[in-house]
Amino acid sequence: MCATCGCGQPDPVSGHSHHQRHDTLRLLKIEQDLLAKNDRYATSNRNWLNERAILVLNLVSSPGAGKTSLLVQTLKDLKSEIPFAVIEGDQQTSRDTDRIRGCGVPAIQINTGKGCHLDAHQIGHALRDLEPVSGSVVMIENVGNLVCPAAFDLGEDGKVVVLSVTEGDDKPIKYPNMFHEARLMIISKIDLLPHVDFDVAQCIEYARRINQKLEVIQLSVKTGVGLESWYRWLRSVHDLKVGTPAEVS
Numbered sequence: 262m263c264a265t266c267g268c269g270q271p272d273p274v275s276g277h278s279h280h281q282r283h284d285t286l287r288l289l290k291i292e293q294d295l296l297a298k299n300d301r302y303a304t305s306n307r308n309w310l311n312e313r314a315i316l317v318l319n320l321v322s323s324p325g326a327g328k329t330s331l332l333v334q335t336l337k338d339l340k341s342e343i344p345f346a347v348i349e350g351d352q353q354t355s356r357d358t359d360r361i362r363g364c365g366v367p368a369i370q371i372n373t374g375k376g377c378h379l380d381a382h383q384i385g386h387a388l389r390d391l392e393p394v395s396g397s398v399v400m401i402e403n404v405g406n407l408v409c410p411a412a413f414d415l416g417e418d419g420k421v422v423v424l425s426v427t428e429g430d431d432k433p434i435k436y437p438n439m440f441h442e443a444r445l446m447i448i449s450k451i452d453l454l455p456h457v458d459f460d461v462a463q464c465i466e467y468a469r470r471i472n473q474k475l476e477v478i479q480l481s482v483k484t485g486v487g488l489e490s491w492y493r494w495l496r497s498v499h500d501l502k503v504g505t506p507a508e509v510s
C-alpha cells in the first residue's frame with residue numbers, strides 16, 4: 262500500500278508516477294491556500310481603499326518595458342492636479358523608488374528578495390505606512406514578470422499591463438493570464454517601431470482574443486506621443502472612483 266499518503270493504492274517499485282501525482286496535488290493545495298489567503302488580504306485592502314476613495318493601479322510588465330519611466334513622466338505632468346503615492350516592488354535595490362521620490366511624490370519600496378511578485382499582505386502594510394490621502398491615486402509598480410503577478414490580486418482597481426514594442430507582438434497569447442486580468446494594455450516605446458518587427462494591429466488582435474474588453478493605449482515616453490491619451494484614461498478612472506474633481510474635499 263502507498264506509504265506516502267495512505268491512499269490505499271498499490272506502492273510498486275515502479276510507483277514513481279503515483280508519488281509524483283501526490284506531490285503535484287500537494288503543491289496545488291499549497292498554491293490554492295496561498296491564493297485564498299492572498300484574496301482575503303486583497304479584500305481587506307479593497308475595503309480600506311474604498312472607504313478612503315483611493316484609486317489603485319497595479320502596473321505589470323516584463324523587466325524593462327518602461328514602467329518606471331512612464332510613472333516618473335506621469336507624476337511630473339499630473340502631480341499638481343492629482344495627489345499620488347507610489348509603491349515600488351523589486352527583488353533588490355531602491356533605484357526605482359529613488360527615481361519616484363525625486364519627483365517629490367511619496368513612495369515606499371518593497372524588496373521581494375527571491376519573490377517574483379507583490380502580494381496583498383505586503384501592500385496592506387505599505388498602504389498603512391504610506392497613508393495616501395483620500396481621493397488620491399496609488400500606483401503600484403509590480404516586480405517585472407508577466408507570469409506570477411497575474412495571479413495575485415492586491416486589492417487594486419485594475420491591472421495595467423505595459424508591453425514594449427521590443428518584446429514581440431505575440432506576448433498576449435504567450436502570457437494569456439496577464440492579459441486576461443488586465444484592464445488596460447499600454448504598448449510602450451512606439452518611437453522604436455521603425456526599428457523592430459512588431460505588428461501593433463496583430464498584437465491588439467491577440468490581446469483581444471484573450472480579453473475582449475481590454476482597453477489599449479500606444480505611447481512613447483521618449484517622444485511624448487500618446488501620453489495625453491494615457492492621462493485622459495487615468496483622469497477618467499480616477500473621476501469614476503473618487504467622483505468628479507469638484508466633489509473631492
Ligand SMILES: Nc1nc2c(ncn2[C@@H]2O[C@H](COP(=O)(O)OP(=O)(O)O)[C@@H](O)[C@H]2O)c(=O)[nH]1
Pocket residue numbers: 322323324325326327328329330331405449450451452453480481482483484
Ligand atoms: N526608446 C524608448 N526607451 C524607453 C521608453 N521608455 C523607457 N525607455 C527605456 O527603457 C529602459 C527601461 O525603462 P524602465 O522605465 O526602467 O522600465 P521598467 O523596468 O519597466 O521600470 C530604460 O533604459 C528607459 O530609458 C520609450 O518610450 N522609448
Ligand SMILES: [Mg+2]
Pocket residue numbers: 328329330357402
Ligand atoms: Mg522599474
